[in-house]
Each structure stands twice: as C-alpha cells, then as structure tokens.
Amino acid sequence: MTAYLVTGGAGFIGSNFVRHVLDHTDATVTVLDLLTYAGNRQSVEGLPQDRFTFVQGDICDARLVDQLVANSDVVVHFAAESHNDNSLLDPSPFVSTNLIGTFTLLEAVRHHGTRYHHISTDEVYGDLELDEPTRFTEATPYNPSSPYSSTKAGSDLLVRAWVRSFGVQATISNCSNNYGPYQHVEKFIPRQITNVIDGGRPKLYGAGLNVRDWIHADDHSAAVLRILEAGTIGETYLIGADGEKNNQEVVETILELLGQPRDAYDHVNDRPGHDLRYAIDSTKLRTELGWAPAYPDFEAGLAATIAWYQANEGWWRPQKAATEAKYATQGQ
Ligand code: NAD
Ligand code: TDX
Numbered sequence: 001m002t003a004y005l006v007t008g009g010a011g012f013i014g015s016n017f018v019r020h021v022l023d024h025t026d027a028t029v030t031v032l033d034l035l036t037y038a039g040n041r042q043s044v045e046g047l048p049q050d051r052f053t054f055v056q057g058d059i060c061d062a063r064l065v066d067q068l069v070a071n072s073d074v075v076v077h078f079a080a081e082s083h084n085d086n087s088l089l090d091p092s093p094f095v096s097t098n099l100i101g102t103f104t105l106l107e108a109v110r111h112h113g114t115r116y117h118h119i120s121t122d123e124v125y126g127d128l129e130l131d132e133p134t135r136f137t138e139a140t141p142y143n144p145s146s147p148y149s150s151t152k153a154g155s156d157l158l159v160r161a162w163v164r165s166f167g168v169q170a171t172i173s174n175c176s177n178n179y180g181p182y183q184h185v186e187k188f189i190p191r192q193i194t195n196v197i198d199g200g201r202p203k204l205y206g207a208g209l210n211v212r213d214w215i216h217a218d219d220h221s222a223a224v225l226r227i228l229e230a231g232t233i234g235e236t237y238l239i240g241a242d243g244e245k246n247n248q249e250v251v252e253t254i255l256e257l258l259g260q261p262r263d264a265y266d267h268v269n270d271r272p273g274h275d276l277r278y279a280i281d282s283t284k285l286r287t288e289l290g291w292a293p294a295y296p297d298f299e300a301g302l303a304a305t306i307a308w309y310q311a312n313e314g315w316w317r318p319q320k321a322a323t324e325a326k327y328a329t330q331g332q
Contacts, residue, residue, distance in 0.1 A: 001026055001027060001028060002025070002027040002028075002073045002074060003027065003028050003030070003071065003072050003073045003074070004021060004027050004028065004029045004030070004072065004073070004074050004075075004076060005030050005032060005068050005069060005071075005072035005074070005075045005076070006018055006021075006029055006030070006031050006032070006076050006078065007031075007032045007033070007059050007075070007076070007077045007078055007079035007101075007105065008032075008033055008039070008059075008077070008078035008079030008080060009029070009031030009032070009033050009044060009054075009078065010031060010033040010035055010039035010040055010041055010043055010044055010054075011033070011038055011039055011040075011043075011078060011079070011082070011184075012038075012043075012082075012178065012180075012182050012183040012184060012187075012217065013078055013119070013178055013217050013220060013221070014031070014033070014078035014079070015040075015043035015044050015182050016180060016181070016182060016217040016218060016220075016221055017076065017078065017217075017220075017221040017224060018031060018044055018047070018052070019044075019047070020218060020221035020222065020225065021221075021225065022047055022048060022051060022052065024222075024225065025225070026051075027051070028051045028052070028053075029047075029051065029052050029053070030052075030053040030054075030055060030068060030071075030072065031044060031052075031053070031054050031055065032055050032057055032059060032064075032065070032068055032079070033054070033055075033056065033057075033079065034056065034057065034058045034059070034079070035056055036081075036093075037319070038081075038082065038083075038184050038186075040182070040315070042315055043182045043315075055068065058101075059077075059079050059097065059101035059102075059104055059105060060096060060097065060100050060101050060104050061104070062104050062107070062108070065104050065105060065108045066107075066108045066111065066112075069105070069108035069109055069111075069112050069114050070108075070112055072114060073114065073115065074114070074115045074116075074117070074228060075105060075108075075109055075114055075115070075116045075117070076117045076119065076224065076228070077102065077105055077116065077117065077118050077119055078119045079097065079101060080097060080098050080101075080119075080152065080155075081093050081094040081097050081098060081148065081151075082148070083148065083184075083186055083187070084123075084146045084148045084149070084271065085186070085271060085327075085330075085332075086148075086186075087146055087147035087148035087151075088146065088147065088271070088272060088273075089330075091147035091151075094147050094148055094151045095147075095151055098148075098151035098152055098154070098155050099151050099154050099155055099158070102118070102155035102158055102159070103158055106158060106159065106162045106168060106170075109168055109169075109170070110162060110166050110168050113169070114169070115169045115170075115228070116159075116168060116169065116170040116171075117170065117171050117172075117173070117224060117227060117228055118155070118156065118159045118170060118171070118172045118173070119173060119175070119224070120152050120155065120156050120172055120173065120174045120175075121149065121152050121174055121175060122136050122174050122175065122176045122213070122238070122240070122278045122280055123144060123145070123146070123148070123149035123152065123275065123278065124142050124144050124149055124152055124153040124156055124174060125140045125141070125142065125143060125144075125174075125278075126142075126143030126144060126145055126149075126275065127145065127275035127276045127277055127278065128276065128277040128278065128279055129276065129277065130209065130211060130276060130277055134279075135280060135281040136174075136238060136278070136279060136280050136281060137238065137281045137283075137284075138235075138236050138237070138238055138284055142156075142157075145273050145275050146273060146275075149275075156172055156174070156236075159172055160172070160234075163233070163234045164234075169233050170233065170234070171227050171228075171231045171232070171233065171234070171235055171236070171237065172235075172236040172237070173223065173224060173227055173236070173237045173238070173239050174236065174237075174238050174239070174280075175215065175220050175223070175238075175239040175240065175280075176212070176213035176214070176215050176239070176240040176241070176243070176278055176279075176280045177212040177213060177214050177215065177278065178214075178215055178216070178217045178220055179214055179215075179216060179217065179301065179302065179305055180216050180217035180218060180301070180305055180308075181217075181305060181308040181309075181312070182217075182315070183217075184319065184323075185316050185319050185320050185323050186319075186323045186326075188212075188247065188250070189250065189254070189302070189305065190309060190316065191203070191323070192250075192251055192254050192265075193258070193305070193306050193309045194309060194316055194320055196254065196255065196258045196260060197258075197309065197310060197313070198320070201264055201265050201266050202251040202254065202255065202264075202265040202266070203265070203266055203268045203327070203332060204247055204248060204251055204265055204266065204267050204268065205247070205267075205268060205269070205270045205271050205274060205332065206267070206269075206270030206271075206274065207248075207267070207270075208246065208247045208248035208251065208267065209246050209247070209248065210246060210247050210274060210275065210276055210277065211244050211245065211246045211247075211276070211277035211278065211279070212244075212245065212247070212250075212277075212278055213240050213241075213242075213243050213244045213278050213279045213280050214241070214243035214244075214245060214250075214298055214301075215239065215240055215241040215243055215293065215295075216241070216293070216294075216295035216301045218294065218295065219239075219241055219293040219294055219295050220239055222291065222294065223237070223239045223285060223291050224239075226285075226289050226290070226291045227285075227289065230289050230290075231289065237282075237284060237285045237289070238280050238281065238282050238285065239280065239282055239285060239291075240279075240280025240281070240282045241282070241293035241295070241296060242282075242293075242296075243298050244277075244279050245298065250302075251265050252265075253299060253302060254302065254306065257299075257302065257303050257306055258306065268331060268332045269330060269331040269332050271332075
C-alpha cells in the first residue's frame with residue numbers, strides 16, 4: 001500500500017487530489033497544510049480515518065518535513081501561495097512558500113530517496129498573443145510575468161537542478177487554469193458565481209478579452225496519478241483539456257446558467273501586467289501516457305460547479321465579505 005504525502009491538501013486542487021487518490025487507489029494519504037487563508041480543514045472532512053491523516057504545519061519547517069517524508073513513499077507537492085492578485089499586493093509569502101518551501105521538500109526527498117511530483121502552472125511560460133495559433137509545449141522557454149508565476153518558475157528550476165545534480169526521483173507537471181468544487185472565492189469563477197448568488201454582479205478585469213485554458217480539477221488529479229504511475233523521472237508534462245475561453249464568455253455563461261441576463265456584469269480595474277492568453281498543448285501526456293480528460297464539456301462542468309457553490313454556502317460564506325473588501329480597495 002503506497003503512502004502519499006500531499007502538501008497543500010486542504011487547498012482547492014490538493015483536496016480534490018486527496019479525494020481522487022482515496023477513491024481510485026488503496027493508498028494512504030497524509031496531508032501537510034499550514035491552513036493559511038486559502039486552506040480549509042472542511043475540504044478534507046469525512047475521509048476514511050484509517051487511510052487519511054491531517055498534519056497542520058509549514059512546508060518551510062525542515063524538521064517536520066523530514067519526519068513526514070521519512071514515512072512516505074511518494075510526495076506530491078501542491079502547497080503554494082497561488083493567487084496572482086495577492087502576489088501584486090505582497091510578494092513576500094510567495095518567495096518564502098513557493099521557493100523556500102520547495103527547497104525544503106527537495107532536501108528531504110534527496111535525503112530519503114523518495115519519489116517526488118511537483119505541481120506547477122502554465123504561467124511559468126508567460127503569455128501568448130490572442131491571434132496566434134501557438135500553444136505552450138514542454139519546450140516553450142520560461143518567461144513568467146508576476147511575482148506568483150516567477151516563484152513557481154523558480155521552484156520548477158530547483159526541481160530540475162535537484163534531478164540532475166543529486167539524482168532526485170522527480171517529475172513536474174504544468175497545468176492550465178483549474179475549476180471545480182472547493183476553489184477559494186478570490187479566484188475568477190467562484191468569485192463570479194458567488195457574486196451572482198449574493199444578488200451582485202460579476203467583475204471583469206479590463207476589457208475581459210484575456211483567454212484562459214480551463215480544465216476540471218478532477219482531470220488534473222487523474223493526470224497527476226497517471227504521471228506517478230507511468231511518467232519518466234526527470235520529465236515535465238503539460239496538462240490541459242483544450243478549454244480556451246475568454247473571460248467575458250465565461251462570465252456570460254455563468255450568468256446564463258444562473259438565469260440572469262448575459263450582460264449583467266461590470267468592467268473593473270485591470271490587473272497590472274495581466275497575462276493575455278494561456279493555452280496548453282498536452283500531446284505528450286495524451287500520447288505517451290494515454291491520459292484524456294473526463295470532463296471535456298466546459299459548460300457541463302461549470303453547471304456542476306455552480307450547483308456545488310449553491311449547495312455549499314457554509315463552505316465559502318465565511319471568506320466572501322473579506323475577499324470582496326480586499327478587491328474593493330483595488331477598484332476591482
Ligand atoms: P490554493 O491556494 O487553493 O491552496 C494552497 C494550499 O497550500 C492551501 O491549503 C494553503 O493552506 C497551503 N499552504 C500555503 N502555504 C503553505 C505552507 N507554507 N506550508 C504548508 N501549506 C501551505 O491553491 P490551488 O489553486 O489549489 O493550487 C495548488 C497548486 O496547484 C499550486 O502549486 C498552484 O501553483 C498549482 N496550480 C494551480 C492552478 C489553478 O488553476 N488553481 C493551475 C495550475 C497549477
Ligand atoms: O474578479 C476577477 N475578474 C477577472 O476578470 C478575477 C478574480 C479574475 N479575473 C480574470 C483574471 C484572469 O484573466 O480572470 C482570469 C482568471 O483569474 P484567476 O482566477 O485569478 O486565475 P489566473 O490569474 O489565470 O491564475 C490561475 O491559473 C493558473 C490560478 O490562480 C493560478 O494558481 C494558476 O497557476
């Protein structure tokens with residue numbers, strides 16, 4: 001029976017991954033999560049007690065990390081400061097968690113010879129023009145724009161160096177924008193859904209023409225599991241589900257699914273340095289490892305996500321007012 005250590009398992013994608021592993025394998029899972037503003041203990045409640053352990057702690061705590069890694073077969077590293085807008089207001093925790101935290105984990109897996117999978121983002125590649133056919137591939141040069149994406153890029157480079165210099169048994173995945181249940185209300189899709197549930201209006205940054213390549217969080221989890229099963233050590237895999245949409249289209253779909261007029265949204269201040277377009281070519285993952293998304297229909301996945309936020313107000317309500325107050329200070 002494989003023992004997983006999942007960092008950031010009380011966050012959005014980490015908690016979806018924990019449930020995916022418990023549902024699809026007989027593995028045990030230990031979550032290491034600091035429970036920052038972004039972590040929520042409720043996201044991993046009700047899991048089988050004989051297979052699931054929760055540890056509250058910091059990935060920068062070398063002694064704790066070493067002890068947990070010593071008792072694990074596989075480390076999957078999701079923990080991060082993850083929100084671009086926050087990184088523009090205060091980059092400091094991004095440098096600490098995303099860079100020092102990854103360094104701390106790499107030293108522990110080096111010491112114990114433990115298999116490691118590093119969760120990263122397509123934002124490390126910078127952005128694309130709206131009107132070019134190009135998409136990101138594993139060969140695209142790194143060109144991150146924000147404090148968030150530059151610290152993620154730095155963490156990826158640490159992993160590559162630890163593989164080459166020390167023979168660490170690691171793989172890396174860079175995924176596009178995730179949506180689904182348990183995503184914090186600061187992020188684009190949950191913010192707009194909960195605004196409308198609250199009788200308010202969606203808020204589009206700038207003209208709303210920026211493109212994101214959406215994938216359901218459960219498809220991300222399945223891809224990571226597949227990489228752990230069959231991926232080649234030292235390799236990077238891009239994860240994406242051909243889900244390119246501009247932000248205005250997404251907001252219009254949310255409004256329509258919630259029975260509102262498609263134009264009942266506001267334009268607000270744009271994000272400084274706002275990346276224009278992300279798009280993933282996931283051919284390598286599909287052809288070499290045989291992965292394919294189980295949620296190819298974005299509108300159906302979005303409808304299910306809206307239903308989840310309608311049914312789970314108790315999960316998101318405590319964060320909503322403070323999140324909106326913070327956006328209001330930026331005219332967003
Ligand atoms: P999230 O912000 O929802 O969750 C992050 C989790 O990490 C939280 O539970 C938080 O408490 C925990 N954490 C933060 N600092 C910590 C520390 N120092 N020690 C221990 N735990 C700490 O993030 P998410 O959206 O689920 O993203 C998870 C990972 O996936 C990140 O590495 C992110 O870069 C990557 N990613 C996210 C997306 C996306 O669309 N959200 C896309 C591609 C990649
Ligand atoms: O209120 C909003 N209005 C708006 O127009 C918010 C919160 C966002 N936006 C725009 C900005 C982006 O173009 O929507 C798009 C998506 O925004 P975010 O949800 O903040 O995501 P993004 O910046 O694209 O980054 C996400 O995907 C890659 C995750 O937050 C990262 O962790 C991941 O690496």
